[in-house]
Amino acid sequence: MGIKYWLGLCGLFVFTGCATRISQKGDFEQEKMSRIRLDFTKTKEQVTDYIRKYIPDVTKEQLLQWENEKSLECITIDGQKMYFYNAAPNLFRINKEAAEIKLAKDGVVLDGKDLVNLTHVPQVVNEVKSSQKNIVHPVRMRVKYTLTVKPGVVPEGEIIRCWLPFPRTDQSRQTDVKLLATSEKKYTIAPAKYKHSTLYMEKKQEKEKPTLFSAEYEYTSSAEWHPLKPEDILPYNKKTAIYREYTSERNSHILFTPRIKALAKQLVGDEQNPLLKVKRIYEWINQIPWASAREYSTLDNIPEYVLENKHGDCGQVSLLFITLARYCGIPARFQSGFMMHPGGKNMHDWAEVYFEGPGWVPVDQSFGIFPSNNDDEKYFFMSGIDSYRMIVNDEYSCDLFPKKRFPRSETVDFQRGEVEWRGGNLYFNKWNWNLEIEYLK
Known part of the structure; x- marks a missing residue:
C-alpha cells in the first residue's frame, strides 16, 4: 500500500477473547490502511500555517525536532509526509514549551x-x-x-x-x-x-x-x-x-x-x-x-x-x-x-x-x-x-x-x-x- 510508518504503532490486529475475530491478518490490513489515510490528512504546509498562529517564526528544524520527540504526529504515505489531522492543535497540548506559548496568548480556557x-x-x-x-x-x-x-x-x-x-x-x-x-x-x-x-x-x-x-x-x-x-x-x-x-x-x-x-x-x-x-x-x-x-x-x-x-x-x-x-x-x-x-x-x-x-x-x-x-x-x-x-x-x-x-x-x-x-x-x-x-x- 506504499505506507512507511513514521510514528506510532501500526501493526496488524488479531482479536481474541470476546473481541471480534478476524481470521486472517490480511482481511483487515487493507481496511486498516484506508483508516490510517483518513486520520493522516494534513500536509506540512497546513500544519505549519496553524503553528504560525502562535509561533510565527517556526523553522523546519523545530518541526523536525517535534516530530522526532513525537509531539507532532506524522507518517509517510506514498512518499509524502502526512500529519495526523489534529497534529498541530495537539502540539500545543503535548509539548510543554508550545503549550506555554499558547497559554500566554489565549489564557486559561x-x-x-x-x-x-x-x-x-x-x-x-x-x-x-x-x-x-x-x-x-x-x-x-x-x-x-x-x-x-x-x-x-x-x-x-x-x-x-x-x-x-x-x-x-x-x-x-x-x-x-x-x-x-x-x-x-x-x-x-x-x-x-x-x-x-x-x-x-x-x-x-x-x-x-x-x-x-x-x-x-x-x-x-x-x-x-x-x-x-x-x-x-x-x-x-x-x-x-x-x-x-x-x-x-x-x-x-x-x-x-x-x-x-x-x-x-x-x-x-x-x-x-x-x-x-x-x-x-x-x-x-x-x-x-x-x-x-x-x-x-x-x-x-x-x-x-x-x-x-x-x-x-x-x-x-x-x-x-x-x-x-x-x-x-x-x-x-x-x-x-x-x-x-x-x-x-x-x-x-x-x-x-x-x-x-x-x-x-x-x-x-x-x-x-x-x-x-x-x-x-x-x-x-x-x-x-x-x-x-x-x-x-x-x-x-x-x-x-x-x-x-x-x-x-x-x-x-x-x-x-x-x-x-x-x-x-x-x-x-x-x-x-x-x-x-x-x-x-
Whole structure:
C-alpha cells in the first residue's frame, strides 16, 4: 500500500477473547490502511500555517525536532509526509514549551465539564459525607441520539443494519432507563449480559436520500464517591473469579509487556497497600498530556502507544492505567460511554478498580487531579465520578447484539454506533451522529 510508518504503532490486529475475530491478518490490513489515510490528512504546509498562529517564526528544524520527540504526529504515505489531522492543535497540548506559548496568548480556557465540576465536585463530596451514602446527587436526562447514513453510500433498496448506543440498565449509579421513541417500529435492545449496550434497528435505503436512525430515552445518572483510606482496604482473596479475571492480561490492549512491567515496578516499588498503589499510578499518569486521538482500530497496543508517544486521550490513558493496575495485582476494568455535562458533552472512557471491602470503585484517569487544596476534592476522581455520565460499555472489544457480520468501525470502544449492509461495514466517514440532551428537574 506504499505506507512507511513514521510514528506510532501500526501493526496488524488479531482479536481474541470476546473481541471480534478476524481470521486472517490480511482481511483487515487493507481496511486498516484506508483508516490510517483518513486520520493522516494534513500536509506540512497546513500544519505549519496553524503553528504560525502562535509561533510565527517556526523553522523546519523545530518541526523536525517535534516530530522526532513525537509531539507532532506524522507518517509517510506514498512518499509524502502526512500529519495526523489534529497534529498541530495537539502540539500545543503535548509539548510543554508550545503549550506555554499558547497559554500566554489565549489564557486559561475551561470547557463545559470543568466549569460544571468546579461546583459539582465539592457538592458531591459534601453530600456523601452528610448522607453516609456513596451514590448521591441524581440528575435526570432526556436524550435523543441520531445516526444518519449519507445519501448514495448504500444502493437503493438494500437493508442497512444499525447499532445505536443505549444506557446500561445494570448499573447502580444509572437507573430508571426509559425508552420513549425509536425511528423504526422494530428494534432490539441488547440483553444486559452483553458488555456493549446497544439498540439495534434495520432500514431500507431510499433513492438519493439519507437514511436516519434515532432513539429517544430518559435515564437518571448519579455521582459516586468513596472517601477511602488505606486502612479501609482488606487483603484480596486471590482465588475469586473477580480477582483472577481482572488481574489478567487481555488481547490486545491489556498486555504485561517488558515496558509495562518495568514501569509498574518503578511506580509502585515495595508498596503493598492497594489504595496507595492506585494513587501512585494515578498521580504518574496524570502527568501525561491529553491529546485528541487517532482511531483506536489503527493501533496494536494502546498503552504501549501512550508510553511511546507520551500523550493519550481518555480511553488510551484509562487502558494504560488498567494495565498497570492489573500487573500490580489490583483488579481493574474498562468502562465508557459519554460525559453529559452541560456545555461539555462528548464521548468518554474511564475505569473501575476493585478493592476488597468497598467493591468496585470508579476511577476517571483523564479527569486527573481536581484543582483544590482539599484532598478529598483533589483526589475525587481517583475514587469517584460525577453525575453527568451515560454508561454504555462495561468492557472493550466484545460482540454486539445481534452480532455484527463485518469488522467494526471502532474495534475497541462502542459509542458513536455501528452501521453495515450486506456489502460491508460503513466506516465513520460514511455517516454522521448527533447527541441531544435535555436536563430534567
